[in-house]
Amino acid sequence: MMKHIENSLRNILENTPSAGHDVTHSLRVRDLCMHLAHAEGGDIQVLEAAALLHDIGRPAEFRDPAADHAVISAQLAPDILSGAGFPSRKVPAVVYAIQHHRYSSGVLPDTLEARILQDADRLDISGALGAAMTFAYSGALNRNLYHSSDPLAEHRQLDGDTYALDHILSKLLHLPCSMHTVTARMMAEERTRFLDRFVEQLAGEITLCRRQPDE
Ligand SMILES: [Fe+2]
Ligand SMILES: [Fe+2]
Structure with missing residues (x-):
């Protein structure tokens, strides 16, 4: 079946x-x-x-x-x-x-099965898989990897519809608190800790690239 x-x-x-x-x-x-x-x-x-x-x-x-x-x-x-x-x-x-x-x-689903499905669906876009799927989706839609002059949106609003990194910052890093079940929240927190480290590494590499030679 x-x-x-x-x-x-x-x-x-x-x-x-x-x-x-x-x-x-x-x-x-x-x-x-x-x-x-x-x-x-x-x-x-x-x-x-x-x-x-x-x-x-x-x-x-x-x-x-x-x-x-x-x-x-x-x-x-x-x-x-x-x-x-x-x-x-x-x-x-x-x-x-x-x-x-x-x-x-x-809409908060009424049934346990619907809540678990919501949790599982978002759990799959958290962590390393979330980053991989974000970049694949952004590529398919011809979106940019990140904002050229303000990658971490320190002086602008996040725009996840335009930049892949903005989508990670505005949505994926906040997924754990949206989980309905305790088990999913714990798994999402662990995955998000990795994603935090990934963003930190990415930001470091971008910053190094943007630095002037005589800085
Ligand atoms: Fe869906
Ligand atoms: Fe899905």
Whole structure:
């Protein structure tokens, strides 16, 4: 059953433009959900199916930026679930978790499974993976690595839509405090400590490059 769902995910996301959110992200989110559920509880079947299918609407959103991939994923999921023989009584819980997986929607999900999926989704963009995915996404959108004269935004507003480093500074370094579950918060804090060190190293290298020879 789950293999069928995973194969559907691969058919939809493999070989499509992903800008860093490729099929491996969905597989890691599934694994993170299983890890979090071990400590926090939740329905394993609902979580695994929701994690595998949560981003299948991304190719549609990539084609039409006005579309919401959470809505599209939730619309596509029931057919895949019924084709896989997934228990029909659990389909609404999967659809709900998918619909509410975007933390940026500002809605606090009602179910434990939806909260765990939100946590796992953001946990996967924290730490080293978060930096890697940010640079991949920024490259796909032709964004700059950092602001040329004020890389750390000491004298300007952060602009994560224009500079990859700004996205890390404004969003990724603050992910731990947005986690719903204790387990996810602890994991995010550990990953973010690495990201802090990465930014420190990056800033040092940028500063050295910008220094004049006679300084
Ligand atoms: Fe998503
Ligand atoms: Fe995701």
